[in-house]
Amino acid sequence: MSRKTLLTVLAVIEAILLFFKEQFGLQIEATAIVAGIGAVLVYVFFEARLDIERFRAQAGRFKDPKFWLAFIAALLAILNEQFGFNLPVETIIGFLTLVMGLLFGKQIKDLVA
Numbered sequence: 001m002s003r004k005t006l007l008t009v010l011a012v013i014e015a016i017l018l019f020f021k022e023q024f025g026l027q028i029e030a031t032a033i034v035a036g037i038g039a040v041l042v043y044v045f046f047e048a049r050l051d052i053e054r055f056r057a058q059a060g061r062f063k064d065p066k067f068w069l070a071f072i073a074a075l076l077a078i079l080n081e082q083f084g085f086n087l088p089v090e091t092i093i094g095f096l097t098l099v100m101g102l103l104f105g106k107q108i109k110d111l112v113a
Contacts, residue, residue, distance in 0.1 A: 014033075066103050073092070073100075077093060
């Protein structure tokens with residue numbers, strides 16, 4: 001977000017607050033509220049940038065078959081309950097957990113070797 005956009009947003013918020021102050025006789029310190037909102041916006045944008053960097057660092061984990069097996073297991077349980085497929089959830093989850101355990105075992109063997 002550019003500085004011009006940020007200042008425009010803050011100016012609009014201040015104008016709205018001043019309008020409510022005049023119309024309803026509220027005791028609003030517009031500059032204090034705008035300063036608070038500005039601090040929150042700056043924090044959110046900087047934290048969002050850090051979150052995006054953390055996400056990019058872990059993007060390779062979405063290619064991991066263990067992630068997708070866990071995702072499929074959770075999705076199957078939800079779909080089975082919602083749509084009444086009457087699938088034996090324990091068997092499906094158990095099978096997927098066994099496969100995941102084998103994948104983790106392979107990964108541990110690769111780390112040790």
